[in-house]
Amino acid sequence: MARSVFRGGVHPPEHKGATAGSPVRWSPIPAAIVVPMSQHLGAPCEPLVAVGDRVFRGQMIGDVDAMVSAPVHAPLTGTVTEIGPVLTASGTRVTAVTIEAEAGQDLASFVPVPDEGDPKARIRAAGIVGMGGATFPSIVKLNPPKGMHIETVIINGCECEPFLTCDHRLMLEQPERVVAGARYIQQMVGAQRAMIAIESNKPDAVAAVRASSAGDVEVVVLPTRYPQGAEKQLIYALLKTEVPHGTLPAATGVLVHNVATAAAIADALEHGKPLVERIVTVTGSVARPGNYRVVLGTLVGELIEAAGGLVGNVERVIAGGPMTGTALGSLDVPVTKGMSGIVALPTGVASPAITGDQPCIRCGRCPEACPMMLEPYAIANYAAHQMWDRAAERDALDCIECGICSYVCPTKRPLLQLVRLAKGAAMARGVK
């Protein structure tokens, strides 16, 4: 039974029907893959290989000695043909290793991450990052700062973004991996409690995960409401605790990991498998929408071709979900660890281009929907007038960039974009 809620939020059309019933299948192995050295939040990796080297699937090809980082592995066996900057989904240029893949390779085999007895070291070595989209290195979250004890581990299977069903299919098809991951995380941080949270629109996934859990991992059904999967809102819905401003969830005794991350952690600990592939929902205006298991480094354009290609008048192609994802300026960008979906939005569904200066009519929808209880219209108005201090006073920095304000605005003001400017200005001014 759906029980807890957070405040604010909206329920956009889900658009999940096209892929919710489509079992995960492998996308074709590309002839060449492009593997960026930065697929995570934090310090980019240095390439550990040189042009001409033969690399093996699972072999570490990039790493760096930094607190916040995650190593990168060769997703396929092949030969390094190029090392240099490439365009990535975020629009930035990142050093990448291009690998010409060998034909006829067995995707079941890989170079395992060695087991030296320390599960956390193995997770770091496996290059696991938050796969819900934030790509924060998992090992950092598994080592909370001194003095903080994790009491509750929450595995996030909400998948509140419209269109996406990759987490849904994972929970449905491999619930045992998710539950195993939840248990490993719980053990590693010594938490009393582990929960898996799933939105009410995925009853089959709830049943599958429940069947896999021996009851030690609680499965909680939450109302279908965006942004239910946002970390602070999820914690509030489950535990009725607000993560205080400027603190980590760990300070509240909570650790949240995405279901795909949990499954990847289970794979790393049980089989030594590094993060070299992920499930990607390819949907929207494509000929064959579906969920694909994709070798990292596959170009988005090739993945779309595997899904039958774009159809109709596609206005924007989104990496991730339509609320928080990134519009791709080019399809020649590689699939990376945090890319949960490729959503081709046709004209009419995609947000119209921002035109001119639309007035705020003070309808009250944005403060009502904001899950952080902000007044986006006020922050945006201050930002539009470059009154950065006033914008910061209205807690611009607390914005989680869920996009609800822009989504609900009837005059289509670029509210989130203005709030982002205010956040940037506040950070530049050292506002805490």
Add this chain to the structure above:
Amino acid sequence: MAEPLVSRVVGPSPHITAPDTGRAIMLWVVAALSPSALWAMATMGWVAVQLFVVCIAVCLGAEWLWNRLSRRPQTIADGSALVTGVLLAMTLPPRTPWWMALAAALVAMVLGKLVFGGLGHNLFNPALVGRAFVALSWGGVLAEAPNRGWFRTLPDATADGHDVISGATRLAVAAADRASDGAYDFILADQYQPLLWRNLEGSLGEVSAALLILGGVVLIAKGIIDWRIPAGYIGTVAVVSLVLGSDPVFHVLAGGVMLGAFFMATDYVSSPMSKTGRLVYGIGCGLFNGVGRFVSPMPESTTFAILFMNGLAPLIDRMTRPRTFGWGKRNA
């Protein structure tokens, strides 16, 4: 690999948007007003049609001309001038001369909205600014003086035909009845039916409380207006009437309460944005409207109650700011 080109449309997230648009909202307001407006034209006839035409045409024309003269992008298609025109006409009694409606519409648009910078920037409800202007300038024309034997015209008003409706409003009769300790034998409960369905002694917007409620309920159901404003407003008028010893049902049905509560006080631009603020604001409107009705000889308590609360809306917003998630209690 070849240098990739940024060749596709990009833009900041979110990449999808809710279907509501500002124009659709404005047109819904007009649609919700249309049963009352059409019924006013059907019952009051040509005079009502004339007032609607003048108010709408002048409101649209004034905004068009203002934009032309000030070299701004044209905005008359956003629907808000249309709403102002319809609302303004509904505040006017059918006997209002056309030139007075023209003046009201000009003032409503220019002083009520355009000088502030257009839609979204005005402090007061433009239609009520226009109504207040003509009420103060030509009050005697708008409100019948109580020494013209008006109360006798009440029963005859409908029989008189549609051209001349000079009956005093039921509110005025009720006030005179109270002042004279019931000399007029005016039974408030007998007024429910005409006030609900066919009331020709008042402005165009008073012709049927039932049709206004219908429109208001549609707007609430569509999520366009917040129920807190009309609920706070109407509830408070009822309580005030009861406390002051009168019939609450009569008082919420009579005069401008329904038009004010559902369509005037709920104007987005001039009302508060928070839920709590809206309830406070609705109660304030009802309080001033209700009390004003018993203490003032002028039939303008709805107009001035809402205009006054419009002025307080920014203060109410400030006092009812939400507490940001994760901040706990703080002194700011």
